[in-house]
Amino acid sequence: MPLRLIRYALSSKHHEPRMFTTHDRMKSSYDVVIIGAGGHGLAAAYYLARDHGITNVAVLERGYIGGGNTGRNTTIIRSNYLTPEGVKFYDASVNLWKDLSAEFDLNLFYSTRGHYTLAHTDSAVRTMRWRAEVNKHYGVDSELVGPDHVKKACPQIDLSCAGHAPILGALYHAPGAIARHDAVAWGYGKGADMRGVEIHQQTEVQGLDIQGGKIVGVNTSRGYISTGKVLSAVAGFTPRVTAMAGFRTPIFVHPLQAMVSEPIKPWLDPILVSGSLHIYISQTARGELVMGASLDPYELHSTRSTLDFTESLSAHMLEMFPFLSHVKVVRQWSGMADMTPDFAPIMGKTPVEGLYLDAGWGTWGFKATPISGKTMAHTVAKDEPHPLITGFSLQRFADFALTGEKGAASVGH
């Protein structure tokens, strides 16, 4: 290497800036403590600092940044939901997504592909039509299309699905996209860090200090912190946090598994989802097929993988794409999905004053990362729920006012 290049490598004037500041110790008190340094927690920290000027914030993470469900999803971004609350919320999220790479100065590989939800039965076609009409009413690009539309976008597909689940139509959502999931957490984390937020990894919250129904501090594996506001953004660990806080929620945890193939030549542009065959699939920029199916069928607090999953997903994949028979699966993994009875999240205030929940993200959390951060930052800063999330309050269950989103869950559960 020429000497003049080594000069730059050794010079402290031209050092490569670190993505995050490492803090040796925690302060004894913060204005806001966020539990969980995944995409949601870091996005909330980012918007608290950027939009509300609240920078005395600690984000506590028991593992590492983006190591939970942020790094375990199948990276699909869309807004073609079923309820007005859901459509408005996820559409606001898609609009934020589009600008994030420029905002962070970090390439998120945000790639608009078009998203097909395949219908194999008459009742599925009816649901698609219903969703398309709700979507269009709220200005979301969404339409019911025939099998020819699918075949044109993806000539390799067997429209009959091996003869026993013929595709009758699809809900087509042109803005459907994928993105590099780790980079989202890094981008939000870097932006929050630059504005003074402290991110403490390897720091586990072990208890909440609640006095007179009000949060006053948290106990961590590295000592006590006093704070008046705590935001929990911990996905599958939410029941453990609410148990510390002493109240119950409808959240139950099932594993959700996914897998990727070896990299192959680009052939699949759109994102395809089939509820009947329990498949979702997209191809990444580096050529891997990212594939998911439905939730594991029973409660489990673990990220183990199973052969059952790989076998059944591969079998369904081959019904749709017989030519993939020689392609190898190279990796599989699992995340802990915090499910709710109505397939909508639980966001906002809780029975404990100063404790806020960003939870119930089940199998639909990744796409909501920007808007959940933005609305939760608002909720924490103003101590009142952002107008976009009033339909997602914990209180809706006690009021029997559920936000039924099951029809729009990407795969039948």
Next chain:
Amino acid sequence: MSEFVYHGEVRNEPDSETCSDSEWTDYVFNRSGIPAVKKEWWCHTPSNIWFIAERDTAKDHVLRTYLYGEGS
């Protein structure tokens, strides 16, 4: 595994005539979401036998199984 179907934790239904609204909503919606040894309803589908399993939901270990009314 595919022969067995999970039907959720065993829960005691409060008397809907006498319980309060909050007790009823707690029964209908709320769940014990934390990992623990739980009593669960399972069904062996080929024989259609319903039974209770005590299972550690963190480790996925089944500790005991018995028919309804036979366990403690």
